[in-house]
Amino acid sequence: MTERPGVEDLLRELAPQVLGALVRRYGVFDTCEDAVQEALLAAALQWPAEGAPDNPRGWLVTVASRRLVDQVRSEQARRRREDRIALATPQSELLSRAADADAEPDADRDDSLALLFLCCHPALSEPSRIALTLRAVGGLTTAQIAAAFLVPEATMAQRISRAKQTVKTSAAPLRLPQAADRAERLEAVLHVLYLIFNEGYTTTDGADLTAPTLSTEAIRLTLLLHRLLPNHTETAGLLALMLLTDARRPARTGPDGDLVPLAEQDRTRWNRRLIAEGVDLISRTLPRGQVGPYQLQAAIAAVHDEAEHVDATDWPQILTLYDLLEHLAPNPMVTLNRAVAVAMVHGPTAGLDLLVALESDKRTARHHRLLATRAHFLEQLGDHHAAAHTYREAARRTTSTPERRHLTTRAARLAPE
CATH class of the missing domain: 1.10.8 (Helicase, Ruva Protein; domain 3)
Incomplete structure (x- = not known):
């Protein structure tokens, strides 16, 4: 059975x-x-x-x-x-x-990549392209896609329904687009693959921290795209980012499925083959042309992966890369990650200062990761009571069972209820 x-x-x-x-x-x-x-x-x-x-x-x-x-x-x-x-x-x-x-x-032909480009049809807005592709190619539920976009589920359901009707009306054939049309759709395709991978690496809800099938499928599709466009540096950068990030997955959970933070992971469990492939790919890609967001994120991941232990991490280099990334592609999650790097280089008070703007941004004001980061900085400052309270509030807001358990455990260690 x-x-x-x-x-x-x-x-x-x-x-x-x-x-x-x-x-x-x-x-x-x-x-x-x-x-x-x-x-x-x-x-x-x-x-x-x-x-x-x-x-x-x-x-x-x-x-x-x-x-x-x-x-x-x-x-x-x-x-x-x-x-x-x-x-x-x-x-x-x-x-x-x-x-x-x-x-x-041709019954065994895999049309996944052609389907990916079809879902990124020019008649669709970029958010609709991404949502439809996550639904049709990534296999994500409407709730998971809504969480990825930080919008209500009903809003996302309407967006996907309208996108399907638009594709139907266009009567576009299922085939890889020609070069000119392909370039127009490529940015949305890369964003879709990025979101699919992220959902696989850290699921937005459910009992499991990861969904390896999703991240594996994102890597497979990105590899196909890289073979199709071997000279496109951002595609190579995204593939390198996925490889370098997925290399850590074996160490991200303990025997009972609990989340293990990056600083506490057993790095001997990291996949050294994937790290070597990712480092080689990003090292060959960065000098070749204009640097984009995926290449910068891959470079950050490489710095983490090449550190033999957490104390050997080159945080000043990571902060420099985040400075470039925030200038090139500003968004709240980049700012949140940059705040962590700032705290590692200049101290937790400097990190807390950067969170103030995010607390007034409706996209992140109630996001559990913002609260978890604030709690971590408060813990570093020795304010255990405030840190525990903030960890518990973050735990209430996450829909991921492993993340909730991890945050609740950290709060209990600081200030048992």
Whole structure:
């Protein structure tokens, strides 16, 4: 029998491949996405009890194709007219395709990267491109995407729905865009991959700190993009950042799944192969052209990873890199991370001073990481009562169980309730 966590991981991995196959075959994004969701639900209910089929991808494509035909028939019966997909393809052909969904010569082709660019269509706003891609390619829930954007879930649901309708109206084919169009979409594509990786490295909610399937998929897609565009330095920078960050994942949790902060991690558990690959990639990329945000973040990650122990970390160099990053791509999370570097170089009082502006920024004013950082600085200053109170408030605001447990534990060590 297949265990449920394994089924969930497999479905998340296969979802963009199945959606890509249907969009390539039938060409209507929103209808295909609905059909794929129904097939995924059927698999989630059936496979844990009966075991996954020998060809799970083919099973999903077949079931989703049949669901698609059912949707077309239902639409015909209700409205007495055919939608675009039924007009373009006779119903008998739809039935034939659904019956033999995995029998085509290119049935095993992975359209994930082409689907990624389709979701970043020029007709969509950048936030909509990112949200749709996280939903369709990354397999994130609407709640997870909303958390990543710091907006209400209902707002994100409306955004995704409108994005799907826009893609449907555009009738864009599923294929990698030409060079000029590709450049226009690339920035949004990179941002999407970055957010998918971050959600995998530190999940926004749930019992587990990480979702390795998401971060692994983000690395895989970024590697494909890097091979497609080997001279694009920001793509290389993003790939290096992912490798250098993911290298620490084995040490981020203890035996019971509890969060282990960077300063307390057993660095012998870091993946030295990934570190070597990431350092080599960013070292070859930085001198080649204009430096961008992903390259700077990768350089920061490399400084952390190359320190044999926490006390050997070159914090002045990290602060210099954050100064450049905040000038090049200012945002509240960069400022928050820079405040940590400032505190390490100039002391926690200097770090606290930088948090004042973030407390009036509606994007971060109630964010648990801002509170956790403030609590850490207060702890360093010896104000244990205030630090414990702030840790507990941060714990109340996070939706991640491991983060909540970690913050609550730190508060209890300073001032037991």
